[in-house]
Amino acid sequence: MKKLLIFAVALGSMIQLKAQNTDSNGQSADEIIYQAYLNQKYDAAPWKEAIKIRETDLNKNSQEIKLRFQLALSQFALVSSSMRNRDEDLFDEYYNPLLKNLKKIIEGDKNWAEPYAIQAAAYGVKMGYSPMQGMILGSKSTNLIEKAKKLNPSSAIVWKVYANAKFFTPEMWGGDLDEAIAGYEKAVQLFESRPETLINNWMYLDTMAFLGQAWAKKGDRAKAIAAYERALKAEPNFSWVKYVLLPKAKSLK
Structure with a gap:
């Protein structure tokens, strides 16, 4: 059941909504999170800075639901990144504020698919921190994903969350490697169908990285390498793929 929840670590900002403010170096929240993801280093500071930028934007217009969703995506990115070093204190600091924001977003638009998907990933x-919670949150997460798929079957973020769930969940609990691969491929296709969303989109890269891992798990070395090389073509500085995943795949017999 513990694996059931690690699917969330990969999940993040897939709908590229631009922040209005920047940090002292002129970077937007999207840029800050993207660079933090590329470096694959455990440092909460960039994620926190991105959240501050989002909060500043939202404070200027607290009724703007898209700005609140931007904030929720940044909060989720930090909550997810806390798993890298099992920083439960950091998780506890941002988890409830994330859920509160998602609740407000859903109350404002019950037909918006992505907030349901992010909520599922947050669960x-x-x-991942509290496996016993799986008895309660596992089914809730599954139901939220299915609801999101019905609301918007053309959402890359929804398909990414679905694929992660199928990839990390044990087969006895509903995991399915073939469905995970199909979900990742669908998500990549949907991301690429909207080129304007690919700038600073770490979720797009993450989807290809996990597609490669899914193919590797299935035993298809060539397709795993192809997925990793595709990710590096999109972002040559993607350190996780460049220095870890691709060399590992090439070493497989």
Whole structure:
């Protein structure tokens, strides 16, 4: 059940909504999170800075639901990144504010698919820290994903969350490697169908990284390498793929 929730770690900002403010170096929240993801280093500071930028934007217009969703995505990115070093204090600091924001977003638009998907992924992280929560949150997470798929079957973020769930969940609990691969491929296709969303989109890269891992797990070395090389073509500085995943795949017999 512990694996059930790690699917959330990979999940993040897939709908590229631009922040209005920047940090002292002129970087937007999207840019800050993207660079933090590329470096694959455990440092909460960039994620926190991105959240501050989002909060500043939202404070200028507290009724703007898209700005609140931007904030929720940044909060989720930090909640997810806390798993890298099992920083439960950091998780506890941002988990409830994230859920509160998602609740407000859903209350404002019950037909918006992505907030349901992010909520499902957030539950996943919670279960990663507290596996016993899986008895309650596991089914809730699954139901949220299915609801999101019905609301918007053309959402890359929804398909990414779905694929992660199928990839990390044990087969006896509903995991399915073939469905995970299909979900990742669908998500990549949907991301690429909207080129304007690919700038600073770490979720797009993450989807290809996990597609490669899914193919590797299935035993298809060539397709795993192809997925990793595709990710590096999109972002040559993607350190996780460049220095870890691709060399590992090439070493497989």
